[in-house]
Amino acid sequence: MKKCFCCFIFLIFAVCLFGADNKVRIIFSGATLGRSLKFTDDTGENQAGYSARKTMIDELKKKGGNNVILVDTGNFVSEYYLSSLTDCAADYTAMNMIGYDVSGIGFNEINRSLTSYNNLYKKSAFTMINCNVKEVKSKSGIAEPYFIKTVNGIKVGFISVLSENVYLALSNEAKSSVTVENPIVAMEKTLAQLKGKVDVIVALTNIDYHSDLKYGAGFLASLFPCIDLVIEGSYGANKNKIFNVNGTRVYTIEKNGAYLGDITFEFVKKGAGGNKSQLNIVSEQFHPINVHAGSRRIPEDKKLLQRLEKITENVNSKLSSSVRANVVATEFSSVGKMDNFTKLCCIATDALRTGTGADVAFLNAGLFKEVDLSAKRRLESTFASSFLKYDNNAVIVSLRGDELKNIIEYSMIRRGYGYFLIFSGMTVEYSAEEKKVTDLRIYQKKVVDDKIYKVAISDFLANGGDTYYFFEREKNKVFTYIPIEKLINDYVTGINNIMNDTIDMNRLKIIE
Numbered sequence: 001m002k003k004c005f006c007c008f009i010f011l012i013f014a015v016c017l018f019g020a021d022n023k024v025r026i027i028f029s030g031a032t033l034g035r036s037l038k039f040t041d042d043t044g045e046n047q048a049g050y051s052a053r054k055t056m057i058d059e060l061k062k063k064g065g066n067n068v069i070l071v072d073t074g075n076f077v078s079e080y081y082l083s084s085l086t087d088c089a090a091d092y093t094a095m096n097m098i099g100y101d102v103s104g105i106g107f108n109e110i111n112r113s114l115t116s117y118n119n120l121y122k123k124s125a126f127t128m129i130n131c132n133v134k135e136v137k138s139k140s141g142i143a144e145p146y147f148i149k150t151v152n153g154i155k156v157g158f159i160s161v162l163s164e165n166v167y168l169a170l171s172n173e174a175k176s177s178v179t180v181e182n183p184i185v186a187m188e189k190t191l192a193q194l195k196g197k198v199d200v201i202v203a204l205t206n207i208d209y210h211s212d213l214k215y216g217a218g219f220l221a222s223l224f225p226c227i228d229l230v231i232e233g234s235y236g237a238n239k240n241k242i243f244n245v246n247g248t249r250v251y252t253i254e255k256n257g258a259y260l261g262d263i264t265f266e267f268v269k270k271g272a273g274g275n276k277s278q279l280n281i282v283s284e285q286f287h288p289i290n291v292h293a294g295s296r297r298i299p300e301d302k303k304l305l306q307r308l309e310k311i312t313e314n315v316n317s318k319l320s321s322s323v324r325a326n327v328v329a330t331e332f333s334s335v336g337k338m339d340n341f342t343k344l345c346c347i348a349t350d351a352l353r354t355g356t357g358a359d360v361a362f363l364n365a366g367l368f369k370e371v372d373l374s375a376k377r378r379l380e381s382t383f384a385s386s387f388l389k390y391d392n393n394a395v396i397v398s399l400r401g402d403e404l405k406n407i408i409e410y411s412m413i414r415r416g417y418g419y420f421l422i423f424s425g426m427t428v429e430y431s432a433e434e435k436k437v438t439d440l441r442i443y444q445k446k447v448v449d450d451k452i453y454k455v456a457i458s459d460f461l462a463n464g465g466d467t468y469y470f471f472e473r474e475k476n477k478v479f480t481y482i483p484i485e486k487l488i489n490d491y492v493t494g495i496n497n498i499m500n501d502t503i504d505m506n507r508l509k510i511i512e
Contacts, residue, residue, distance in 0.1 A: 026069050027070050049289070054097065058301070074160065104129060128143045208234045251284075362456075
């Protein structure tokens, strides 16, 4: 009996000193990009959507008790029509009903205007944080610099930074009201403010990830060892991956809200005079939300689904009324896209180039379906989707003139396949015998090898798709998250009537 009593006293002492449960669970999402409802991807599967996400989160919370912190890295809104035509109401309503604690800020939250962002900030029940986006006039931050939540006696601090490169791709209205400071400098200042206030530090970042650790989330982790976890929301990084950087865990996540990340860690506080406190990962995984065939179908939360359907019920009528133009063309098709520049593919690359303000644009031939839209037709909301196979977003990258030549030469030896690149903004003379570019001009001016040009591509190419690993390795990328489908529809609407002579086809001359 005495032995049992002693054990009981020791247990009480241990509970008082270390706490009954020293585990914390972080459930995270990122780059939902305005996909509030489930959608069909290129495999034909219905997937994602906030309603199914809520069901999964509720289930995970039941298993995890009261130790869960629900976070998002940012970019939960976008120019995708369900988001833009509801003024982001579908997005923040879903996040509020699910019960998010905190979210970082991505490109899309600030791209439209400061007024739009302020409305989003006001309507969000969760805390939005960022330490390096400032108002131009007041020079003050647009959000809280950090967020702290105590779980089981453990104080967890969250900080958020955005890549300064995104400023190049911001709308003119956004540029007039906000600026993006160096994330490293801003992070250092914010970490100093957090010193002594928290036990664990988690960075919610949108700065990409590069394996050489010279830039992005990995570089951040190596530079600031006091950061315990980094959750990187730029889907251009590595999709669902986990990296270890000098003892810091770095997580990246797939786009469109198709997955949830799930981290459980225990934090052991050492007593006075003891060793440094220690964070140990207990479990880490990614949960698919109706992504792959054969995975468990997650039922949608009915209350949230009904709310979202009510918010978005007038979207299709708004979309149809806002996109009006006529297409008048002969042989207006993408047939033969693997070998030649077709009118339909040229329109798409023109739209990407002008919509992003780039000098040059590239799209891979495999992005397009082989369709014939020769008949006169009215431009509806499905115009671009009728000839695009995949849901791609625009990315901006800065390249030298000699790098452009290398890309074109690599593309030309792959004619006849989906890897072949259609381009806009350039005129190219190519020698088939020598397999080299013999003349390259942008805006009718000869391209200079060491001059920097602004180039627009798809996120597929930016991630090394079709073995264009050059784009994947390039560090100076800006993921705009603007749907290429939207850029095309906006572009054609601006032209109003598309005819044969509207499209400049004199882009590529092959000397046999």
